[in-house]
Amino acid sequence: MTDRATASIPHEQAVGGSVTVKDVARRAGVSASTVSNVLHGRSSVAPEIRDRVEAAISEVGYVPSAAGRLLRGGRSEIVQLALPDIRSPYYSALAHTVIRQARALDLVVVVEETTGDAEQERRVASSHPNRGIGGTLICPVALSSEDLAGLRPRTPTVLLGEHTAGDVxxxxxxxxxxxxxxxxxxxxxxxxxxxxxxxSPDGAGTGPGTLRLKGLREALREHGLTLAEGAVLPAASFDHETGARVGARIADARAGGLEIDAVVCATDELAVGILHALRGRGVRVPEDVAVTGWDDAPESRYLSPSLTTVAHDLDDVAAAALRLVVGRKADPTRPPSRHVSPHRLVVRESTAPPA
Incomplete structure (x- = not known):
């Protein structure tokens, strides 16, 4: 269904900013709330309705408010950066680095927090250019490799982290x-x-926690060693509070006879919580137990003892991700590529050899 009044809206009027969601709704023959649902990527819209709305958006030249002003002015391209938890020291440092490097490329970064929710991750990873987004960087934690493989993004999209083989x-x-x-x-x-x-749970998968566990097992195997029964402790969240709870379990397990003289943590936040719990239970670090983290969060160097950790090259991560977005925009048909950024082990006091 087409409304004649809106069918004649000229493109010059659209880019001037007078086209509204109601105009799109009339052109598509749907309600304004349906258009809003499409713009926000909500899954409640039937595919045929979504296609009709997106066609109407293109026909009338509608561009969402703030993003539209930037695009119409020709000053910058908008890249969305989707992260699970912007409170995390690692993710906040990553966002800072991406924003700094994007500015040098005349790109504007909009940060989205997905809270690790699968539907939010799916919405971001399926972004449509008519929502004002020219590219997407996303760190998915809820969507599986199979979920991701089923998506076909309409904007250049780069995954951050080891979440898929990169075939899409x-x-x-x-x-x-x-x-x-x-x-x-x-x-x-x-x-x-x-x-x-x-x-990480002791199971199959391609997420970073699982891969770190696999690497640990492989190294031990080369020395004729294994992880003992009960020495793999899953964490529902990778934060301080979870680390403290797991640290208490480790102290109890040691008191019950389980030999543990080193704890490898998937994040620095977990390690901080574990250090706190072990200290409260009278377990000395590093004399009784060594502790390592991951991500080289700023707090890791100021702890007592300071924390041995794995540091990522965030400048390389950000530069590579932005380069891939720009390259995908220039050549949408090229095969997907995978860039591996360097890392380094930062040795500090928490793993000093026992006296």
Whole structure:
């Protein structure tokens, strides 16, 4: 159904800013709320209705408010950066780095927090250019590789982290397995032999926690060692509070006879909580138990003891991700590519050899 009044809206009027959601709704023959649902990527809209609305958006030249002003002015392209939790020291540092590097490319970054919700991640990863977005950087934690493979983004989209083989999306990641092997070799070099891992269920998968666990196992296997029964401790969240709860369990397990002389944590936040809990239970770090983290959060160097951790090259991550977005825009048909950013092991007091 087409409304004649809106069918004659000229493009010059559209880019001048007078076209509204109601105009799109009349052109598509739907309600304004349906147009809003499409603009926000909500899954409640039937595919045929979504296609009709998106066609109407293109026909009348509608561009959402703030994003539209930037695009109409020709000053900047908008890139959305979708992260699970912007309170995380790692994700906030990543956002800071991406924004800084994007500014040099005349790109504007809009940060979205998905809270690890699958529907939010799906909405972001399926972004349509008519929503004012020229590219997407997303770190998914809820969507599986199979979920991601079923999506076909309409804007250049780059995955951040080891969440898929990269057969659909461009991807920037670090080598978690190799880094975990370096952590294990370091701990074994200090005389530790009874390692534990915190941060992933003991199962299959391609997420960073699982890959770090695999790397740890592989390194131990080369030395004829294994992780003991009960030495793999899953974490529902990778935060301080979860780390403190797991740390208490580790202290109790040691008191009950389980030999643990080193704990490898999937994030620095987990490690901070574990350090707090072990100290409260009278377990000395590093004399009784060594502790390592991941991400080199700013707080890791100021703890007592300071925390041994794996550091990512965030400048390389940001530069590669933005380069892939720009390259995908220039050549939408090229095969997806995977960039592996460097990492380094930062050795501090929490893994000093026991006296």
């Amino acid at each position: 999306f461009d991807q920037v990641c670090t080598d978690s397995r190799a880094a975990a092997q370096e952590v294990a070799e370091h701990l074994l070099g200090t005389g530790r032999r009874h390692l534990a891992f915190v941060g």
